[in-house]
Amino acid sequence: MRTDRTFTMLKPDAVEKGHIGAIFEKINASGFRIVAMKLTQMTTADAKEFYAVHSERPFYGELVEYMTRGPIVAAILEKENAVEDFRTLIGATNPADAADGTIRKLYAASIGENAVHGSDSDENAAIEGAFHFAGREMF
Numbered sequence: 001m002r003t004d005r006t007f008t009m010l011k012p013d014a015v016e017k018g019h020i021g022a023i024f025e026k027i028n029a030s031g032f033r034i035v036a037m038k039l040t041q042m043t044t045a046d047a048k049e050f051y052a053v054h055s056e057r058p059f060y061g062e063l064v065e066y067m068t069r070g071p072i073v074a075a076i077l078e079k080e081n082a083v084e085d086f087r088t089l090i091g092a093t094n095p096a097d098a099a100d101g102t103i104r105k106l107y108a109a110s111i112g113e114n115a116v117h118g119s120d121s122d123e124n125a126a127i128e129g130a131f132h133f134a135g136r137e138m139f
């Protein structure tokens with residue numbers, strides 16, 4: 001399992017607010033190479049499957065509604081220690097707890113609408129990347 005790639009989504013709130021450029025500037029400045037990237041919109045079935053691990057949580061319905069309400073930017077990013085370093089760059093799930101300078105501190109509104117996704121393990125990075133991209137879309 002390679003340890004130099006992670007998967008991200010700029011969530012609908014970040015796209016709606018026009019933050020794509022600013023967030024990717026931070027991602028590039030932090031040393032990540034873009035392996036794959038597209039503007040896309042998840043269907044309800046997509047979001048339910050992507051977040052299936054949270055299906056028993058009270059916020060699952062709201063999460064699926066939010067993640068399907070508009071386009072997202074999906075991307076695969078490459079850097080040494082990608083998963084951990086990207087989680088550091090985005091900050092805590094709740095922006096109120098996120099460190100200064102992190103993407104969620106800067107751009108997230110709430111624990112639900114928190115601007116960006118980052119994979120939590122190498123295994124999930126591979127699964128999530130393959131969920132959104134075909135092999136010929138990865139460079």
Ligand code: UDP
Nearest residue numbers: 054059063092093111112113114117118120
């Ligand atoms: N979420 C939420 N309420 C919560 C926890 C999470 O709405 O109490 C949403 C939020 O958008 C979060 C996503 O569910 O990013 C997935 O939750 P997870 O715990 O995996 O957080 P993450 O890995 O995104 O930091």
Ligand code: MG
Nearest residue numbers: 117118119120
């Ligand atoms: Mg998570």
